[in-house]
Amino acid sequence: xxxxxxxxxxxxxxxxxxxxxxxxxxxxxxxxxxxxxxxxxxxxxxxxxxxxxxxxxxxxxxxxxxxxxxxxxxxxxxxxxxxxxxxxxxxxxxxxxxxxxxxxxxxxxxxxxxxxxxxxxxxxxxxxxxxxxxxxxxxxxxxxxxxxxxxxxxxxxxxxxxxxxxxxxxxxxxxxxxxxxxxxxxxxxxxxxxxxxxxxxxxxxx
Ligand SMILES: [Zn+2]
Numbered sequence: 001x002x003x004x005x006x007x008x009x010x011x012x013x014x015x016x017x018x019x020x021x022x023x024x025x026x027x028x029x030x031x032x033x034x035x036x037x038x039x040x041x042x043x044x045x046x047x048x049x050x051x052x053x054x055x056x057x058x059x060x061x062x063x064x065x066x067x068x069x070x071x072x073x074x075x076x077x078x079x080x081x082x083x084x085x086x087x088x089x090x091x092x093x094x095x096x097x098x099x100x101x102x103x104x105x106x107x108x109x110x111x112x113x114x115x116x117x118x119x120x121x122x123x124x125x126x127x128x129x130x131x132x133x134x135x136x137x138x139x140x141x142x143x144x145x146x147x148x149x150x151x152x153x154x155x156x157x158x159x160x161x162x163x164x165x166x167x168x169x170x171x172x173x174x175x176x177x178x179x180x181x182x183x184x185x186x187x188x189x190x191x192x193x194x195x196x197x198x199x200x201x202x203x204x205x206x
Pocket of ligand 1: 051075076077104106107108109110117126
């Protein structure tokens with residue numbers, strides 16, 4: 001039994017975000033009974049691969065609960081082999097039909113990378129790793145003539161989605177087969193709204 005399909009999964013997340021924006025969350029899938037039922041198995045409807053920013057809490061902004069979403073978060077939603085492995089696990093073992101790449105406004109990772117490129121000074125430690133993994137999106141955006149921070153934030157979301165498909169055969173095959181869709185969204189901190197920035201596969205839009 002599939003957990004869901006890309007169209008139904010995207011509709012559920014979109015409606016959850018609308019409830020959150022309106023201040024009318026239902027806090028689904030959080031009862032004691034539901035928690036106990038889930039102990040044996042999980043069938044999440046979506047992977048959310050988002051920025052680790054404390055203000056972009058995935059289950060809260062999509063008004064979902066336990067077992068609903070498989071969440072992977074890193075600063076600036078930067079991708080490495082562990083991220084790809086985590087997403088592949090959700091897609092191939094748990095049969096999740098939707099991957100959502102979640103960026104946001106006022107993203108520290110984007111800002112740090114822009115500053116590093118402008119000043120020519122890369123941060124030390126492992127923050128450097130984050131900057132290096134955001135940099136290709138910024139360079140692509142600059143070649144395309146982007147200048148505003150929000151434009152780079154959106155560009156990094158679509159680039160991240162593209163990279164998931166380019167680097168993971170398992171993900172690409174399922175998108176081609178129509179059993180998986182990838183959606184890129186940005187989240188606005190102040191009003192809580194998620195905006196669709198691009199997608200691959202059929203999610204019932206347009
Ligand atoms: Zn961020």
